[in-house]
Structure formats: C-alpha cells, structure tokens
Amino acid sequence: MISRLQRRMLAPLALGAVAVLGLTGCGTATTAQSTELTDEDVTLTLSWWGADARGQKTSEAIKLFEKAHPNITVEAQNSDWGGYWDRLATTTAAGDMPDVMQFDEQFLASYANRGTLLDLAEFTDILDPSYMDKKILAGGAVNDTQYAIPISGAPSAVLINTALFEQYGVSLPDLTTWTWDDYSETAQALTEASDGAVHGISPVGVDSFTLNVFARQHGEQLFDEDGDIVIPVETVADYWQTELDQIESGAAPSAEQLSESAGVPLDQYDIVTGKTAMQFIPAGVFTAHQSAAPNAKFILADWPTDSDTEEGFQYMKPTMYWSAAATSAHPAEAAALIDFLTTDPEVGTLFGTDRGISVNPDIQEVIKPTLTGADKIAFDYITNAAETVGAAAPITPNGASDINAVISRYNQEVQFKSSTPTEAAEAMIAEIQNSIDAAK
Amino acid sequence: MTETRAITTPGRRVEPHAGIPSGSSPKGSSLRSAVVSTLKHAGLILLALVMIYPLLWMVVSSIRPNSEIFTTPGLFSDSFDFSHYTTGxxxxxxxxxxxxxxxxxxxxxxxxxxxxxxxxxxxxxxxxxxxxxxxxxxxxxxxxxxxxxxxxxxxxxxxxxxxxxxxxxxxxxxxxxxxxxxxxxxxxxxxxxxxxxxxxxxxxxxxxxxxxxxxxxxxxxxxxxxxxxxxxxxxxxxxxxxxxxxxxxxxxxxxxxxxxxxxxxxxxxxxxxxxxxxxxxxxxxxxxxxxxxxxxxxxxxxxxxx
Amino acid sequence: MSALGELRTITHKRGPESAASKRARTKDNKVAAFFLAPWLLGLLGITIGPMLISLYLAFTNYNLLQAPKFTGLANIQRMLGDERLAHSLQATFTYVIVSVPLQLGTALALAVLLDRGLRALPLYRSVFYLPSLLGSSVAVAVLWRLVFGGEGLVNAFLAVFGIEGAAWISSPDTALSTLILLHMWTFGAPMVIFLAGLRQIPREYYEASSTDGATKWRQFRSITLPLLSPIIFFNLVLGLIGSFQTFTQAFIVSNGSGGPADSTLFFSLYLYQEGFSSFRMGYASALAWLLLIIIGIFTSLNFWASKYWVFYDD
The missing domain is CATH 1.10.3720.10 (MetI-like)
Incomplete structure (x- = not known):
C-alpha cells in the first residue's frame, strides 16, 4: 500500500526534474522572433520599480499606448527597488522575464552579457533613438550592442541647502570656480557657526557614480571599455582620505553618524532632514530631494575642482533605461512600447520629470514650459551641463552589479579606521576585479 | 516603581484604624497579595509601555506631516492630519x-x-x-x-x-x-x-x-x-x-x-x-x-x- | 547516533507497550500512510525537488541568468578563504547564543506571570504580543533608528542622568546588541506557545501541592518545568533554527547591508547578498547547505540532551 502510494507520489517529483531543466533552459530565446509588428492580439508585460506616483503615471501611459495599438494589451508589474531586482532575477532564471523592463546602469551589463536582453538595434524601423546625443545613447550599449534605451540622464552635482547657510550666516564661495579647499572650508565654517547642530557636508558619496567622477577629475576612470576596474589605488585612497579629513575637521559628521544614515531611503538622508547642507547627487534626483524637504532651499552647483582639473570630467549618466527581454515572444511590440514611452509627447508631459529629465530633445521642448520650481532648476541645470560634459563612461561591467554595496562596505572600514585608505582601496579593487573575472 | 510604593504605603498605615477584629494572619496575607498584585501590575504596565511604544509612535506618525516623521522620536506633534488614511x-x-x-x-x-x-x-x-x-x-x-x-x-x-x-x-x-x-x-x-x-x-x-x-x-x-x-x-x-x-x-x-x-x-x-x-x-x-x-x-x- | 536514538524515543512510545497498542501496531503502516499522505505529497512534490536542486547548485557556478556550470568543490574551496563568511558566522553564533536563551527566558517568565490570577490578562498578553505582529514592517527600521540612533530616545534618556550614550546602531561594536534586543522584543511568539502549553497542565497538580504547603517557586520547579518541558524543548529547537536563519530584522534595520562594517551580517543575509545582489547563486546554495549542516548539528545535540531534561507523559 505504502509503496503504491509512494510510487504515485513520485509523479510530482518528476516535476522537480523538469525544474532542473527549466534552470538550464533559461536565457536562450527559442521562439522565432519577428522584427515586424503583427495585427494579432498581443499581451506584453511591463515592469518597473518605484513608488505609487510613478505607478499611476505609467498606468495612464499604458492606456495611451493601448489606444494607439488596439491589438496590444500591456500588463503592468511594479515593486520597490529591492523587490524589483529579486523578482527579476528569479523570473529571468525561470525563463519568465517580463517583456519590457525599466533598467539601471548597475545591472545592465550583468543581464546583457548573459544574453537575457534584446538587441534593440534590430528594430530601428520601430524604435529609432537617433534623436539622442550619442554620448548618452552609448550609455545603453554593452559591447557595442544597444541593449537599452536611456530614458533620462544627468551629471553629478553638488546639492546645496542655502537655507542652512542663511540661517547660520555663512556665505558661499563663487560656485563656478570653487576648489576642493573652498568646499571643505565652507563646510567646516557652517559646522562651526551652527555649533555642530548641522554639518557642512555629507562627504563624497559611497556610490560608483561619484567615485567615477572623482576619478575623471584626475584624468582616470573607474572601468575601461573591456569591463575591467582600472581606477588606481591612490585615487581611491585619495577619495577616502578626503572624506577622513572632512570628518576630522568637522566639515562632515562623525563615522557613526554617517553609518547611521548609510543606505536609508531618500526621505531620511541627512541632507533631506536638514542635518547636513551639501551632498553630491545625480542632478536628476534634485526634485525628489526638494519635495522631500519642503523647508530646505536647494540649489545645484558643479563639483569643486583643483587648479589642474581638466574640463569634461562630468558625464551624463543615464538615470534609467528601458530594455526588452531576449525571450520576449513579441519583440517588435516590445520595441514599439519602448518607442512610445520615450517619444510620445503626451507621455512626455504625463511623466514630466518622474523618471528624470528626458534625453529626447523633442520631449524636452514639450515639457519645458510646464516646469516650475525644483523641476525647472533641475531642467535648466541638466540641459546647460549637457553642453559641457565629457565622453560617456563605460558602464558597470558584468560581475560588478553589487559595486555600490562593496564601495560602501570598504568605505565603512575606512571610516571606522579598521583599514587605512590605501589598504581598503587595494582590497576593494582586488575584490571587484575578482568578481568581474569570475563573471567573464 | 516609586509611584506604586506611594500608593500602597498609605494603605498599610490605614490598616490599624480599620479595627476589624479578625485574625491578623489572613488579613496580612491578603494585604501582602494586594501589594504583590499592585507591584505586578506596575511592572507589567511599565513593560507594556515599552512594548507598545513603537506602535504608538507608528499611530502618531500616521497622523503627522511626512517631514516630521524622521526627526521626531517622541509622541507629540503640533499638528494632526488624518489625510494619510484617505490618501493611503x-x-x-x-x-x-x-x-x-x-x-x-x-x-x-x-x-x-x-x-x-x-x-x-x-x-x-x-x-x-x-x-x-x-x-x-x-x-x-x-x-x-x-x-x-x-x-x-x-x-x-x-x-x-x-x-x-x-x-x-x-x-x-x-x-x-x-x-x-x-x-x-x-x-x-x-x-x-x-x-x-x-x-x-x-x-x-x-x-x-x-x-x-x-x-x-x-x-x-x-x-x-x-x-x-x-x-x-x-x-x-x-x-x-x-x-x-x-x-x-x-x-x-x-x-x-x-x-x-x-x-x-x-x-x-x-x-x-x-x-x-x-x-x-x-x-x-x-x-x-x-x-x-x-x-x-x-x-x-x-x-x-x- | 545517540541523537538519533533520542529521536527514536520521541517518535516511538517509551516504556512497556500496552496490549492494545501492540495489537494496533501491525496495522499502523496503512493508517499512517493515510495520515501522512498530504505531508508526503508535499515533501515529494514541492519540498524535496527544490532542496535537491539547491544541493546540486551548491557544486556549480550559477549566476541565475545562465545555465549552472558544474565546478566540483570550488564553492567549498571558496568558503575556506572567505573572510566575510567568517565574519557572518561569528555574528550569527553570537546572536544565537545570546538571544535564544534571553528571549526564551523572558517569554517563559512572562507566560507564567500572565497565565492566570491577575486582572486584565488578555490585554497584557495582547500588548506583549504586539511587537511580534509588526513583523518585517518597514516602520521597525525607521523606529529603531529613532530609538537607538545617536540622537535617539535611549541616549536622550541617558542624558537625563548625565550619561553620554553610544551611537548604538551605527557603531560596529554595539549594532549587534541592538538586534539582539530587537529579537527579545518579539518574545511574544514563544510566550504564546508557552501559554498554550501551561494550559495543558492539569490544575489539580497545583492544588494538591498547595495544600502540601509548597511555595510558588517549588511549584514552578517541580510541576511547571517538568510538565512544560516538551514545549520548552520545542521552543528551544525552533528558536535555534529560527535564529540561525534570522534575516528579516537585520535586513530592514541595516537596509540589507549587514552593516556597519559587516557587524550585523547574519548568515542568511550574506547568503542572500551573494545569491541575489552578486548573482552567485551557486555559492549561496553551498552556504545554505553549510547552514543546514550547522543547524542539523545543533538540533541533534538538542535532541540528544533532551533525554536528560524533557519529560513526556506518555
């Protein structure tokens, strides 16, 4: 009896074996893909991360798209940032990737190099990004293949809460010519004027974007075209030494305070809660900071420089991308959806600056008159900066998608003095290169 | 803890005046158990406050402006606003x-x-x-x-x-x-x-x-x-x-x-x-x-x- | 082996068998198949498959996005030189060894206190259970920072006495202790199980011993503890398994980083980072099986030790 029962129960186990096959089968698109749109009924899935405001705007945009393409139905999926990537990894592993996805620079090469994303250049009839500045478009290419369409882009900038400087009677230097010394001294002056109630700066960020801009100020870069980490140890050590000096002088909060706010959501950043007055941010998220901190008066400024710093150290980093799945059964329709979301003027007005300032000049024209307040400041800053930025930076390579976490971890070792900047820099570069090699 | 002592001590002082002529032993033990029970309650209430403080804070945070949430660990607020419930x-x-x-x-x-x-x-x-x-x-x-x-x-x-x-x-x-x-x-x-x-x-x-x-x-x-x-x-x-x-x-x-x-x-x-x-x-x-x-x-x- | 022996006694009746059960014994296989059918189906259909796959993946290089590549013992080799693994083992063991006894002790004490004999007990029980309801709520993370942060409530309280508090959650030396406190704070779950267990103890035992003049403490030691021991044992076994796997609280409090400086990098958190953030699911699977072995050893020890202090009525 038992053995008969057991035998019957083995049937589901066979499904387990199928599951193994499922793991191995992923990533290889087997369906014959058409580069032409069909008239048949098609259902696409569209996946993005973000809060509810973005969700509502995206739903409206989907309605517009469905009206323009009556045979296509779009199913939306959204979640928070962390959940988004967990879910995407899981569904991709099972060969069940959404058709169209919002993407981030950190993860782009990791997915693209492993054959999970669609080469969008095959669909130029449907999706033609020729409107875009080549310097930005290149940020969506991996090994010269266009796997992603940048939605928006922005340089790194210094976010300054002028309200705090006014409150404590500290004046800002000329922000167009300021040096690193000016920057640190101004910060220190604010800390002293406020008797430590606020600190001048949240120090150089712990993200790869900031580190890369810092490297470019020194004529170097974080990664090269081959996807290897090429930043010299001294530059990273210098980056962290600057931070240590700022902590030491009181320009920046203590190591404990910094670690307390490491990795928190934007609403709880020190700069948003008014505990610090200056911070490096991607200029595209200016509006988010301002609306999260209604009492602050934020402005944007370019990075401080040294006398020997060369022009063009800034670059337009794509804030977000649209990508499509290599396994999509309807790649042409997926491309059409991406095209619609990035070029339709109505969608452009609808989205506004929610996914950053669009890199499409036509959309910029459309939204420009509608912008006010923080949006207008960000728009003007980014469109002006676009004229002077340097070449695109190679994107985060396959194997280094966790780079921000790695930088942050070593940064804390330096902050808590368990490693010297040089030791930590050596170890960090070795660890990242190891991960990159393992993924090659 | 000091509060409970303040409450129970007068009780003890009152006892002799009550002047009920009964065996002192059951009376004493019932008093002792009253004291013990009061102490227990005091301790439990204190612990309960620690335990539910976070929840109280969440309730208060749900009715105060977003900008105050991350800066105030306390329970008091100048302005209350129930709109989070309807918008949420x-x-x-x-x-x-x-x-x-x-x-x-x-x-x-x-x-x-x-x-x-x-x-x-x-x-x-x-x-x-x-x-x-x-x-x-x-x-x-x-x-x-x-x-x-x-x-x-x-x-x-x-x-x-x-x-x-x-x-x-x-x-x-x-x-x-x-x-x-x-x-x-x-x-x-x-x-x-x-x-x-x-x-x-x-x-x-x-x-x-x-x-x-x-x-x-x-x-x-x-x-x-x-x-x-x-x-x-x-x-x-x-x-x-x-x-x-x-x-x-x-x-x-x-x-x-x-x-x-x-x-x-x-x-x-x-x-x-x-x-x-x-x-x-x-x-x-x-x-x-x-x-x-x-x-x-x-x-x-x-x-x-x- | 002795742990297995104890397992056998837990699953088999101890002591001389009655005639009835001897008679019934021959028929039990068939009946057991009926009672166990759903569980067996779940084990074979849903549980075993993914477990075996993860065991296989432990010997592969698997990045989730491409087919796994068999690499033999490479993952185990990697473990030997993995500093972060050593870190996470240290944090996890400290956490387990400190927080499990603390939490169970608190839970047991409160359960005995809240069992009966006081007014407003249902309310107390509910209030003490509330923190366990909050679970993985994001609010916990925000609040924990406000309570234990450098300018948090605890330090404000200490300042009243002129003591300058530490930066509890953000210093690598103290961050782990705040998580242990957070764990203690959710003692409601084992408390509930203890409460249910206390009600299984017949009142007559206490009444009889009261007439014999036994003190409360003696009653607790000679009646409550032995009769509750199967439930204490259960809470201990599950407490250990749960603490070794602890994930959510560390994840939300440290925003997934295990920081500051890896001081709260629990094993499951590290495993999650490796699998999902760094796309090394093969290595993560190997870590998971290492965890299974560790938990298995502790659980076996527990079962082995239980014969000295756990009493069953049957």
Missing part, C-alpha cells in the same frame, strides 16, 4: 481594501490548510508506529533548515511549469501539503502531553484512528490548533518575499507587497501613508489575536470540564 487608502492602483481582501483570501486558505494537514501528520508522528518513522521525522525537521532564498528559484520554476504563477496556488497549496513542518512538530509536542489513557481506552472500545483523531485529539489540541492558526495568520499576513515573487499582477497584490509600493528608495516615499495603511493592516491581526487567545488558553482543564 486610495493611493495605489486599487483601493487598499483590494489588498486586504487578497491577503485575507490567502490567509484563510493557509490557516485551513495548515490546521488539517499538520494535525494529520502530527497524529501519525505522535501516536502511530510505522516503518521509517525516525527517518520521516528527521526529513520533516530538515525541510525547515534551508533558507527560502536558495529554494525560491527552483520553486518558481516548478510553479511556473504547473502554470501557477500569478495565482494564489503557490501560496496556499503547499499549506494543504503540510510544508510548514514547524506546526507538525508543535502539534507532536502537544499531543505527547495528552495522556495516552484517553485514546487507548477508545482504541480498546474499537474506535478507528481517524475517529480518535477527530473526536478525541482535535478537541484536546485546541490550544495547539489555535497557536497554529494564529501563527499562520500572522506569518502569512506579513510574508513579503514569496508573495512578491509568485504574484506579479498588481490587482492580485497582497498587503505586504502593496505597502512597499509607498516606498521608493531613490525618490520621495509616502511614509505617512505607509504608516497609516500599516496600522490599518495591523487591525485584523490584532483582533484575531485578541479574540483568538480564548481558544489558545482553552487547555485540558477547561475542555475536560465540558
């Missing part, structure tokens, strides 16, 4: 009631599933002798020793092959198949606390095992069943990861997944609405516990009397 309720793609209902559905299925399947298995482990029993028991324990994060991908593949993704089946069916071995073990321990004479007597009278299980064991196991029901309710209600992975259609989202939609780590989040809806979603589980504990505490002593 309607902020997402569907009204929040949809997510409450979705979660309720999954919880209901999970509770029923766990109660039936785990009690059946527990009866076998606690009261029956069968081949490979030790091995089966070890296997049961081992299944709860692997973290979900390495199982989720194969599980997803399995459920995708079955066509169950974007339904609640991956969340409910496993409960009917006793995959929450935690509860089997719990019930085994409880059944072993039930005197064997009760079912042996029935056995001698010729009752079948199923009869013993359903007529004798289940009523005696009410506290264990209530524990299982309450825990299943709460864990399922709060479970984020598997609900996130297996259900991707927004109109099927559950409460924990919906709550995350208020947060965007790179942009502005609506924490006020998040807290408001968190409070709303706590109400059902709090009520379940408040009323469920009656069953939880219906031990042998009380059921035996009926």
């Amino acid at each position: 309720w309607n902020a997402l793609a569907a009204p929040f009631s949809t997510y409450l209902l979705n979660s309720g559905l999954i919880v209901l299925g999970s509770v029923i599933g766990n109660l039936i399947s785990c009690s059946l298995a527990a009866y076998a482990f606690a009261r029956l002798n069968f081949k490979l029993k030790t091995l089966a028991f070890v296997a049961m324990l081992v299944t709860i020793m692997l973290p979900i994060h390495v199982l989720i991908v194969p599980q997803y593949v399995l459920f995708a092959q079955l066509g169950w993704v974007n339904t609640y089946l991956p969340l409910i069916v496993p409960k009917f198949l006793a995959t929450d071995a935690f509860f089997i073990f719990l019930m085994v321990q409880f059944i072993r606390g039930i005197p064997r004479e009760l079912d042996e007597a029935a056995r001698i009278d010729g009752a079948s095992h199923f009869r013993i299980y359903s007529q004798i064991m289940l009523p005696l196991m009410v506290p264990a069943l209530a524990t299982t029901a309450i825990f299943t309710f709460i864990w399922t209600w709060n479970d984020f990861f598997s609900q996130l992975i297996f259900v991707t259609k927004p109109d099927l989202y559950t409460v924990p997944v919906a709550l995350r939609s208020f947060i965007d780590s790179q942009s502005q989040s609506d924490f006020g609405a998040l807290f408001a809806m968190s409070i709303v979603s706590l109400v059902p589980i709090f009520l379940v516990f408040l009323f469920g504990q009656r069953f939880l505490l219906r031990g042998i002593a009380t059921t035996g009397g009926k």
Whole structure:
C-alpha cells in the first residue's frame, strides 16, 4: 500500500526534474522572433520599480499606448527597488522575464552579457533613438550592442541647502570656480557657526557614480571599455582620505553618524532632514530631494575642482533605461512600447520629470514650459551641463552589479579606521576585479 | 516603581484604624497579595509601555506631516492630519481594501490548510508506529533548515511549469501539503502531553484512528490548533518575499507587497501613508489575536470540564 | 547516533507497550500512510525537488541568468578563504547564543506571570504580543533608528542622568546588541506557545501541592518545568533554527547591508547578498547547505540532551 502510494507520489517529483531543466533552459530565446509588428492580439508585460506616483503615471501611459495599438494589451508589474531586482532575477532564471523592463546602469551589463536582453538595434524601423546625443545613447550599449534605451540622464552635482547657510550666516564661495579647499572650508565654517547642530557636508558619496567622477577629475576612470576596474589605488585612497579629513575637521559628521544614515531611503538622508547642507547627487534626483524637504532651499552647483582639473570630467549618466527581454515572444511590440514611452509627447508631459529629465530633445521642448520650481532648476541645470560634459563612461561591467554595496562596505572600514585608505582601496579593487573575472 | 510604593504605603498605615477584629494572619496575607498584585501590575504596565511604544509612535506618525516623521522620536506633534488614511487608502492602483481582501483570501486558505494537514501528520508522528518513522521525522525537521532564498528559484520554476504563477496556488497549496513542518512538530509536542489513557481506552472500545483523531485529539489540541492558526495568520499576513515573487499582477497584490509600493528608495516615499495603511493592516491581526487567545488558553482543564 | 536514538524515543512510545497498542501496531503502516499522505505529497512534490536542486547548485557556478556550470568543490574551496563568511558566522553564533536563551527566558517568565490570577490578562498578553505582529514592517527600521540612533530616545534618556550614550546602531561594536534586543522584543511568539502549553497542565497538580504547603517557586520547579518541558524543548529547537536563519530584522534595520562594517551580517543575509545582489547563486546554495549542516548539528545535540531534561507523559 505504502509503496503504491509512494510510487504515485513520485509523479510530482518528476516535476522537480523538469525544474532542473527549466534552470538550464533559461536565457536562450527559442521562439522565432519577428522584427515586424503583427495585427494579432498581443499581451506584453511591463515592469518597473518605484513608488505609487510613478505607478499611476505609467498606468495612464499604458492606456495611451493601448489606444494607439488596439491589438496590444500591456500588463503592468511594479515593486520597490529591492523587490524589483529579486523578482527579476528569479523570473529571468525561470525563463519568465517580463517583456519590457525599466533598467539601471548597475545591472545592465550583468543581464546583457548573459544574453537575457534584446538587441534593440534590430528594430530601428520601430524604435529609432537617433534623436539622442550619442554620448548618452552609448550609455545603453554593452559591447557595442544597444541593449537599452536611456530614458533620462544627468551629471553629478553638488546639492546645496542655502537655507542652512542663511540661517547660520555663512556665505558661499563663487560656485563656478570653487576648489576642493573652498568646499571643505565652507563646510567646516557652517559646522562651526551652527555649533555642530548641522554639518557642512555629507562627504563624497559611497556610490560608483561619484567615485567615477572623482576619478575623471584626475584624468582616470573607474572601468575601461573591456569591463575591467582600472581606477588606481591612490585615487581611491585619495577619495577616502578626503572624506577622513572632512570628518576630522568637522566639515562632515562623525563615522557613526554617517553609518547611521548609510543606505536609508531618500526621505531620511541627512541632507533631506536638514542635518547636513551639501551632498553630491545625480542632478536628476534634485526634485525628489526638494519635495522631500519642503523647508530646505536647494540649489545645484558643479563639483569643486583643483587648479589642474581638466574640463569634461562630468558625464551624463543615464538615470534609467528601458530594455526588452531576449525571450520576449513579441519583440517588435516590445520595441514599439519602448518607442512610445520615450517619444510620445503626451507621455512626455504625463511623466514630466518622474523618471528624470528626458534625453529626447523633442520631449524636452514639450515639457519645458510646464516646469516650475525644483523641476525647472533641475531642467535648466541638466540641459546647460549637457553642453559641457565629457565622453560617456563605460558602464558597470558584468560581475560588478553589487559595486555600490562593496564601495560602501570598504568605505565603512575606512571610516571606522579598521583599514587605512590605501589598504581598503587595494582590497576593494582586488575584490571587484575578482568578481568581474569570475563573471567573464 | 516609586509611584506604586506611594500608593500602597498609605494603605498599610490605614490598616490599624480599620479595627476589624479578625485574625491578623489572613488579613496580612491578603494585604501582602494586594501589594504583590499592585507591584505586578506596575511592572507589567511599565513593560507594556515599552512594548507598545513603537506602535504608538507608528499611530502618531500616521497622523503627522511626512517631514516630521524622521526627526521626531517622541509622541507629540503640533499638528494632526488624518489625510494619510484617505490618501493611503486610495493611493495605489486599487483601493487598499483590494489588498486586504487578497491577503485575507490567502490567509484563510493557509490557516485551513495548515490546521488539517499538520494535525494529520502530527497524529501519525505522535501516536502511530510505522516503518521509517525516525527517518520521516528527521526529513520533516530538515525541510525547515534551508533558507527560502536558495529554494525560491527552483520553486518558481516548478510553479511556473504547473502554470501557477500569478495565482494564489503557490501560496496556499503547499499549506494543504503540510510544508510548514514547524506546526507538525508543535502539534507532536502537544499531543505527547495528552495522556495516552484517553485514546487507548477508545482504541480498546474499537474506535478507528481517524475517529480518535477527530473526536478525541482535535478537541484536546485546541490550544495547539489555535497557536497554529494564529501563527499562520500572522506569518502569512506579513510574508513579503514569496508573495512578491509568485504574484506579479498588481490587482492580485497582497498587503505586504502593496505597502512597499509607498516606498521608493531613490525618490520621495509616502511614509505617512505607509504608516497609516500599516496600522490599518495591523487591525485584523490584532483582533484575531485578541479574540483568538480564548481558544489558545482553552487547555485540558477547561475542555475536560465540558 | 545517540541523537538519533533520542529521536527514536520521541517518535516511538517509551516504556512497556500496552496490549492494545501492540495489537494496533501491525496495522499502523496503512493508517499512517493515510495520515501522512498530504505531508508526503508535499515533501515529494514541492519540498524535496527544490532542496535537491539547491544541493546540486551548491557544486556549480550559477549566476541565475545562465545555465549552472558544474565546478566540483570550488564553492567549498571558496568558503575556506572567505573572510566575510567568517565574519557572518561569528555574528550569527553570537546572536544565537545570546538571544535564544534571553528571549526564551523572558517569554517563559512572562507566560507564567500572565497565565492566570491577575486582572486584565488578555490585554497584557495582547500588548506583549504586539511587537511580534509588526513583523518585517518597514516602520521597525525607521523606529529603531529613532530609538537607538545617536540622537535617539535611549541616549536622550541617558542624558537625563548625565550619561553620554553610544551611537548604538551605527557603531560596529554595539549594532549587534541592538538586534539582539530587537529579537527579545518579539518574545511574544514563544510566550504564546508557552501559554498554550501551561494550559495543558492539569490544575489539580497545583492544588494538591498547595495544600502540601509548597511555595510558588517549588511549584514552578517541580510541576511547571517538568510538565512544560516538551514545549520548552520545542521552543528551544525552533528558536535555534529560527535564529540561525534570522534575516528579516537585520535586513530592514541595516537596509540589507549587514552593516556597519559587516557587524550585523547574519548568515542568511550574506547568503542572500551573494545569491541575489552578486548573482552567485551557486555559492549561496553551498552556504545554505553549510547552514543546514550547522543547524542539523545543533538540533541533534538538542535532541540528544533532551533525554536528560524533557519529560513526556506518555
């Protein structure tokens, strides 16, 4: 009896074996893909991360798209940032990737190099990004293949809460010519004027974007075209030494305070809660900071420089991308959806600056008159900066998608003095290169 | 602590004046027990305050402006604003009631599933002798020793092959198949606390095992069943990861997944609405516990009397 | 082996068998198949498959996005030189060894106190259980920072007495202790199980010993503890398994980083980072099986030790 029962129960186990096959089968698109749109009924899935405001705007945009393409139905999926990537990894592993996805620079090469994303250049009839500045478009290419369409882009900038400087009677230097010394001294002056109630700066960020801009100020870069980490140890050590000096002088909060706010959501950043007055941010998220901190008066400024710093150290980093799945059964329709979301003027007005300032000049024209307040400041800053930025930076390579976490971890070792900047820099570069090699 | 002493000391002073001529020993002990009881209450109230402070803070945060939430650990606020509740309720793609209902559905299925399947298995482990029993028991324990994060991908593949993704089946069916071995073990321990004479007597009278299980064991196991029901309710209600992975259609989202939609780590989040809806979603589980504990505490002593 | 022996006694009846059970014994296989059918189906259909796959993946290089590549013992080799693994083992063991006894002790004490004999007990019980309801709520993370942060409530309280508090959650030296406190704070779950267990103890035992003049403490030691021991044992086994796997609280409090400086990098958190953030699911699977072995050893020890202090009525 038992053995008969057991035998019957083995049937589901066979499904387990199928599951193994499922793991191995992923990533290889087997369906014959058409580069032409069909008239048949098609259902696409569209996946993005973000809060509810973005969700509502995206739903409206989907309605517009469905009206323009009556045979296509779009199913939306959204979640928070962390959940988004967990879910995407899981569904991709099972060969069940959404058709169209919002993407981030950190993860782009990791997915693209492993054959999970669609080469969008095959669909130029449907999706033609020729409107875009080549310097930005290149940020969506991996090994010269266009796997992603940048939605928006922005340089790194210094976010300054002028309200705090006014409150404590500290004046800002000329922000167009300021040096690193000016920057640190101004910060220190604010800390002293406020008797430590606020600190001048949240120090150089712990993200790869900031580190890369810092490297470019020194004529170097974080990664090269081959996807290897090429930043010299001294530059990273210098980056962290600057931070240590700022902590030491009181320009920046203590190591404990910094670690307390490491990795928190934007609403709880020190700069948003008014505990610090200056911070490096991607200029595209200016509006988010301002609306999260209604009492602050934020402005944007370019990075401080040294006398020997060369022009063009800034670059337009794509804030977000649209990508499509290599396994999509309807790649042409997926491309059409991406095209619609990035070029339709109505969608452009609808989205506004929610996914950053669009890199499409036509959309910029459309939204420009509608912008006010923080949006207008960000728009003007980014469109002006676009004229002077340097070449695109190679994107985060396959194997280094966790780079921000790695930088942050070593940064804390330096902050808590368990490693010297040089030791930590050596170890960090070795660890990242190891991960990159393992993924090659 | 000082406060309770202030209350009880006058009581002691009053005693001689009461002048009731009775044996001092019972009087003294009743007074002592009153003091002890007051002290107990004082301690418990203090502890209770520490325990619920976070919840009180959440309630207050849900009615104060977003900008105050991260700067004020206290409970006082100048301005109160109940709009988080109305905006939160309607902020997402569907009204929040949809997510409450979705979660309720999954919880209901999970509770029923766990109660039936785990009690059946527990009866076998606690009261029956069968081949490979030790091995089966070890296997049961081992299944709860692997973290979900390495199982989720194969599980997803399995459920995708079955066509169950974007339904609640991956969340409910496993409960009917006793995959929450935690509860089997719990019930085994409880059944072993039930005197064997009760079912042996029935056995001698010729009752079948199923009869013993359903007529004798289940009523005696009410506290264990209530524990299982309450825990299943709460864990399922709060479970984020598997609900996130297996259900991707927004109109099927559950409460924990919906709550995350208020947060965007790179942009502005609506924490006020998040807290408001968190409070709303706590109400059902709090009520379940408040009323469920009656069953939880219906031990042998009380059921035996009926 | 002795742990297995104890397992056998837990699953098999101890002491001389009665005639009835001897008679019934021959028939039990068939009946057991019926009672165990759902569980067996779940084990074979849902649980075993993914477990075996994860075991296979432990010997592969698997990045989730491409087919796994068999690499033999490479993952185990990697473990030997993995500093973060050593870190996470240290944090996890400290956490388990400190927080499990603390939480169970608190839970047991409160359960005995809240069992009966006081007014407003249902309310107390509910209030003490509330923190366990909050679960993985994001609010916990926000609040924990406000309570234990450098300018948090605890330090404000200490300042009243002129003590300058530490930066509890953000210093690598103290961050782990705040998580242990957070764990203690959710003692409601084991407390509920203890409460249910206490109700299984017949009142007559206490009444009899009261007439004999036994003190409360003696009653607790000679009646409550032995009769509750199967439930204490259960809470201990599950407490250990749960604490070794602890994930959610550390994840939300440290925003997934295990920081500051890896001081709260619990094993499951590290495993999650490796699997999902760094796309090394093969290595994560190997870590998971290492965890299973560790938990397995502790659980076996527990079962082995239980024969000295756990008493069953049957």
